[in-house]
Amino acid sequence: MREKSQTQSRIPGEPGIWAFVTGDLLVFSLFFILIAIGNQEQGGVFSSARSTLDLRFGLANTLLLLTGSFFVAIGVERFRLDDGRDNRIWFRLAILSGVIFLINKVFEWNAKVSDGLTPMTNDFFMYYFVFTAIHAIHVFVGVVILSFLHKKSQAPFTPETQRGLESGAIFWHLVDLLWIMLFALFYLV
Amino acid sequence: MTWAWFVLVAVTMLAWWLAEGEQKMADATTTAIFLTAGVKIWVIGYQFMELKLAPAFLRYGFLLWLIAISCILVFLIP
Numbered sequence: 001m002r003e004k005s006q007t008q009s010r011i012p013g014e015p016g017i018w019a020f021v022t023g024d025l026l027v028f029s030l031f032f033i034l035i036a037i038g039n040q041e042q043g044g045v046f047s048s049a050r051s052t053l054d055l056r057f058g059l060a061n062t063l064l065l066l067t068g069s070f071f072v073a074i075g076v077e078r079f080r081l082d083d084g085r086d087n088r089i090w091f092r093l094a095i096l097s098g099v100i101f102l103i104n105k106v107f108e109w110n111a112k113v114s115d116g117l118t119p120m121t122n123d124f125f126m127y128y129f130v131f132t133a134i135h136a137i138h139v140f141v142g143v144v145i146l147s148f149l150h151k152k153s154q155a156p157f158t159p160e161t162q163r164g165l166e167s168g169a170i171f172w173h174l175v176d177l178l179w180i181m182l183f184a185l186f187y188l189v
Numbered sequence: 190m191t192w193a194w195f196v197l198v199a200v201t202m203l204a205w206w207l208a209e210g211e212q213k214m215a216d217a218t219t220t221a222i223f224l225t226a227g228v229k230i231w232v233i234g235y236q237f238m239e240l241k242l243a244p245a246f247l248r249y250g251f252l253l254w255l256i257a258i259s260c261i262l263v264f265l266i267p
Contacts, residue, residue, distance in 0.1 A: 009244050010242060012238060012240070018247065032262060033258075033261060033262070036262050039266055040265050055205065063201060066198060070190065070193070073193075073237045169238075174238075177233045180226050180229050180230055180233075184223060184225075185262070188222045189266055
């Protein structure tokens with residue numbers, strides 16, 4: 001068993017993934033600010049609309065993504081150990097967390113639509129449906145990426161494979177951290 | 190890695206408790222909610238995304254973004 005040295009400073013993953021992360025963070029920052037401005041200008045509407053959201057869905061989805069991130073991080077760490085173990089289980093578990101998140105989201109949206117609440121109802125629900133949909137697309141892409149990581153984790157260790165795995169993992173963690181702010185803005189405030 | 194997950198879950202439950210409680214309408218609660226979100230995002234970046242190993246410009250760039258967006262949101266949300 002050998003452990004790859006992680007003490008030397010280096011950019012995790014491919015540098016390009018960080019360019020993507022930067023761009024995505026800036027775009028979502030704009031979304032966050034739009035939600036906050038809407039909350040400021042239409043406090044009553046937003047407060048009333050927010051009270052119709054089921055906090056249990058939001059909490060469950062937050063815990064799912066956090067746990068998925070944990071599994072991915074463990075998977076990458078175990079890959080580096082290069083001890084011949086099958087690390088695919090970690091990525092399978094993370095894929096499962098992402099799939100359950102998406103199923104939850106569909107149920108939640110469906111419940112809102114059934115109650116007559118749509119993106120046309122008011123600005124809160126416009127932001128809610130549009131931004132959680134954009135985030136859900138990220139989750140879907142993340143699940144697809146995780147399926148590639150699942151296979152890649154069985155490849156022999158090389159620095160290139162490690163960087164590829166790290167890049168995919170960084171995308172998944174990005175999806176997780178974006179949800180944390182959306183959770184706060186839509187469900188908690 | 191495991192400690193990071195426990196911290197993230199604990200802070201998530203704290204934020205949920207704050208949001209459910211009678212303090213919901215207080216400004217301090219809003220600040221606390223974004224503080225907990227900020228702590229969680231930092232832990233994800235530092236530990237899971239491994240910014241702890243990254244060059245300083247990347248780590249501090251992420252921290253700068255996090256502080257800036259948290260301050261903007263706390264300022265905007267009444």
